[in-house]
Amino acid sequence: MPMASQTAADTVPLQYVKGIGPQRARVLASEGIVTPDDVLRLVPRGYIDRSLVGSMRDIAVRLQAQSEWLESPGNIPASVSSESSVLVTVDHVSERPLRGGRSMLTASVGDQMGGQAQLVFWNAIGYYRTLLKVGERFLVSGMPEFNDRFGRLTFTHPELDRVDDDDIERMKQGAVLSMYPMSQRMKSAGITMRMLRSLVNSALELLQNSVIEVLPNEILERHHLMQRSEAIRKIHCPESMAEATEAWRRLKYEEFFLFQIMLAQRQGTLKRSEPGIVMHPKSPRARALMERLPYALTSAQRRVINEIIADVKQGIPMHRLLQGDVGSGKTIVALLCMLNAVDNGYQTALMVPTEILAEQHYRNFIRLLDGLDVSVELLVGAQGKKVRRTVEDKVQTGQAHIIVGTHALFDGNISYNNLGLVVIDEQHRFGVAQRAELQRLGRISHAGHQLWPHVLVMSATPIPRTLAMTVYGDLDTSVIDELPQHRKPIKTKVVFESQIKQAYDFIREHVRDGRQAYIVFPLVEKSEKLEVKSAVEHYEYFQKSVFPDLTVGLLHGRMTAAEKDVVMTEFLEARTKVLVATTVIEVGVDVPNATVMLIENAERFGLAQLHQLRGRVGRGADQSYCLLATKDHYRYHLKSADAGVERAKSIARLRTMEETTNGFTIAEVDLNLRGPGDVMGTRQSGIPEFAYANIVSDGDLLTLARSDAFAVVADDPELVQPNHAALRRHVMAQLSGQNSVHIA
Template sequence: MRLNDSVGVLTGVGPKTVTGLNSLGIFSIRDLLFYFPFRYDDLQARPLAELADQEKALFKGTVISAPVVSYFGPHKVRLNVRLLIEQTVVIVTFFNQPWLKDKFLPDEEIAVYGKWNESRKSVVGLKVITQNTQNELDPIYSVNKQIRQKKLIELIQSAYQETGELLIDIVPENIRQHYRLLTDSELVRQMHFPKTIQESDAARRTAIFREFFLFEVKIQQVRQTNGQVDDGLQLAYDLPSLKEFIATLPFALTGAQKRVVNEICADLKSPQHMNRLLQGDVGSGKTVVAALAMFAAVTAGYQAALMVPTEILAEQHYQKLVKLFAPMKVHVALLTGSMKGPERQSSLTEIETGRANIVIGTHALIQDTINYAKLGFIVIDEQHRFGVNQRRSLREKGLNPDILSMTATPIPRTLAITTYGEMDISTIDELPAGRRPVETSWLKINQADKALALTRNQLDHGDQAFVIAPLISESDKMSLQNAEDLYEKLSKYFAPKYQVALLHGQMSSDEKAATMASFNRNEIQVLVATTVVEVGVDVPNANIMIIYNADRFGLATLHQLRGRVGRGDRQAFCYLIADPQNEVAVKRMEIMTQTNNGFTLAEADLKLRGQGDIFGDKQSGLPEFKIGDPVGDNNSLVTAHQVALELFREDPQLEAPQNLQLKQYLSELKDNENFD
């Protein structure tokens, strides 16, 4: 039996059990051995006087009377048994486990794991500890209806007895010794069968580092492989022309913008493919940086493309960049899915002939009918909103073009090395001079009229306002504010002096574009919308943002929405209307009123919500670890990252004797996607 063999080779494991194990992500013997418990029940009996109410513990006592089984409802069974514990009679109750009756024999000692009720001096039993074990801990695994705890433990014991001695250390010995880590064999034994809390702690510490280290090693291998590919474009851009373009800008670049422009331009000149992410807070000036990079590509004789997630954003970028590039005689084309007839054909011709130096559009840019003359550089805005295949399709349109991805959703620094580990990251970490923080207030729902009154006052001073609702129309499932009702209400509230309009995702592209154009021209003063305006929409005259049921949104979305205002030189205001129902939602409201820094908010969101779906719909691509927590175990993560970097710096081909097992692991990983 080998570690890479299917779990089906284990004695007593048939097709049904194999299917059940597969559903847990267990395919090979190795997978089974490294399927670790997520917690342990403490099997050390403690004095009753030390136990807190509702605390789970092990209780050892003598059965002083036969158990009594009673029925108190359909399919509901109660088993009561009295134990003498420390000269105290304790009633232990098990629910819906009548078969345990035979475990309790009068005058015999028994151990029960359960929850202590201090006031009643009783225990709600969870399980009977019958095995004769010296272990202090009982491992608890994530299981399902197909594979139960008992069955899984039996299989792990069997696999360890058969193959435990075959475990070979993947983490190099010098690293293990330096950080006092267990061997793989010790790790597996102490994770599954710890004799003491100290053993389980040592094993868990090793398991966390090992998982992070192997992840970081894979990342470094990808970076190294990409770095060896020299068939990318070398864009020999015209530096004097780029400086001339910068001089035409109506504002001075920030120090952060200058730094990231230099980083991107160095990539353009390199023969290696650019694989860079530009991240910056809302309003930090990413679009200008992208414009400079695209212009550099144009001076090198290539076309550049900017792909954005929505037509509203594409139109906005088009209008802005046409003005920005006008002094440099750069021709910009727009291409969206809603364009038809002569307008669309004109854009297609400009792109194919090369008259269009820069193309701005949505996913329409990757349609089969689009042919580029000489596409050499691509910018993907809000990159997490496009799938891998969409990004690949755009790349295949050109001549192995360089790609710059951008995001206004700041990734917490604690996760940047895992989320974008294979990419180079440029960060704009300062806002343009004169940009004022948005004043943010949290109001209860019964105070909403106060926000409207404050908004009317701001409108009287020439400002415009966004009003956001979580739903488009009324729902019988959720009693939340909807945009249609809000539009009707506010149209009356602000009439006749101010115009109110409605914008949501179910409107046609033409309707949305027309509404946004009217709002931009200040023909509409109040725009009632859903989160369709979350990303990128830029209306410098809009200085009020009201968000109804704000507690229904994550911090990232709230921050993006708030970023739609305060883009001019006047003070902007954001009103969060919410009656949060839990502590986490309350903290979100409080944090929003305390800071405008997107990176600070991202860190806070991470701590509130854990490493999971931070930015919604799994769009962020955050890795999911089985054991380690990138937040709680961040020190270990950072150390593993540094160790992996140093390892590949010293031995990029992993040829040193102590690294050969790691090299073998990475080689097998390519051939077996289920390999641990």
């Protein structure tokens, strides 16, 4: 929460607060807690509320009910596990030595209803040995597992909060106590949960009067939101869980609203300040291509083309996200829009993440545009100097109309000639700086003018709705939400190692009928650390033992560009019948004659990746199949509740793949299972770090805040109206990196 200035109270060193002292203050400072303001920015990780603290019997019953999704087709869980809390007394503590000089500490605990549980610790044994004393009472919070054999719960490394008679008495009176994250360093320094609560109370007394409201009054009234000062107080010291819930709702909304205000302003700035190119919606080449296509465009494709054409004729730079399911026809939409740019006298560039994909697009464009007098050039890093120089000359002189390439599109001495449209495929593989550099090269390519090119970014698979509103919230969005009618849904089935010969026979049967197949592995070569199959090892096995009479190819990321090109050409021309590959084929590979895909060790792949791989088949009119091979023990776990969290997530992925081919459904399940950071990838820096809000579970609130924020900016773009003064200061402070609970 940003600030404009600080009060004297805010700068009081924590070491002078009662019970803290210099040593503990230093430990708190190492955790980023230096001032009272920092204290109030601590986010409660939960609350001790008598109504929410269950007995061990209640938890065991809930765990068994929670696991029923494993036996209910179509019932995909939002979360495969959740935290439970129980008040316990320590009955017994024991320590057992392990190999390597380590040890394991276990504590047997019981609750007032006679339930028993075991707490297990592998790390920081010395700390827990000192903490856990027989007869002491604790609130235990964690993700337990129920052991049917012993009839008891097991918590592995749970959070422990010591409670005394005063805490118990306050809980009996209905008090709700906040719980905060505690690092091991804080625990070792003797900082207790009660001490943190006391520190929060002191900070509230110091700063409560300096908290200034940032949301407009009409929004507070319309959505029945707490005042900001009240929300900050009640999120730390609620009198009931209902109050805590409303405080969280207010602060979640605020985080979403402030972020969406910045996105709305950024979008508005782009549209107001940058001169753009006017492209008229008349393209003889695009019409000619549509007439020669062997299929009709879907209504969704036509709608999206109209949205893009409406953008590019306005004289304002387009910044649009195009998303759709695997095989929905995004590339042909992009190509038709590129032809419109060419017919308006502009160059266009298509940037893709891999050379395999660039070469495939290049070949397809050459084939599709034959006879339309369109010059298509390929620009990739593996080209020789002579070829590269020839292509660069054609680009610079304007002879090249469409340039397909990788990072080479903005490397070296490349100079464009009237670059009017930039299309970026698989946009999450590129950084913001890379996209900006290509736009800059386009801007300087217009002789005598500084015109920004239009930008169309495409997503390989559907982006969950809430992620699209945050990571790409400043872009206009087009969605292709239907598949071509000639495409049949891919039939997907989980197969087990003991059935793998049947899978090989299935592949042979389809090859005998004139089709082709992929066999995908998670690794290039065998690993000593992982019990996972590899492509190179099994390529030799398939050649000699399984398909000795068939032509088997091998494709992986460590091959040179020339080697990959030879392999892909042989597969495209059907000289290779079975292609053994890694995930290098994940995106863009288009071989309509390939109708079977076998994915080995399917449990090792992410859900979005499995769906993307599956999209390499089913690209023609024939029925296609995807076989997900996994270990035999998953046969049992697919029907059982006896699975750990990670194994349960693997099961959820496999079952989802069997049950649906809808990429939008899969995207939402993947977001629930992995969270936004993993879904977008570690290189993606566009995901904001919200303290209170969760874009996975708070989608409705995000939608509401986005609508309100864009309405505010549409009415007052610079936030200069008097009722937006505090909001303006907050946004400016947030942009400058300041963060606080108040403005003074």
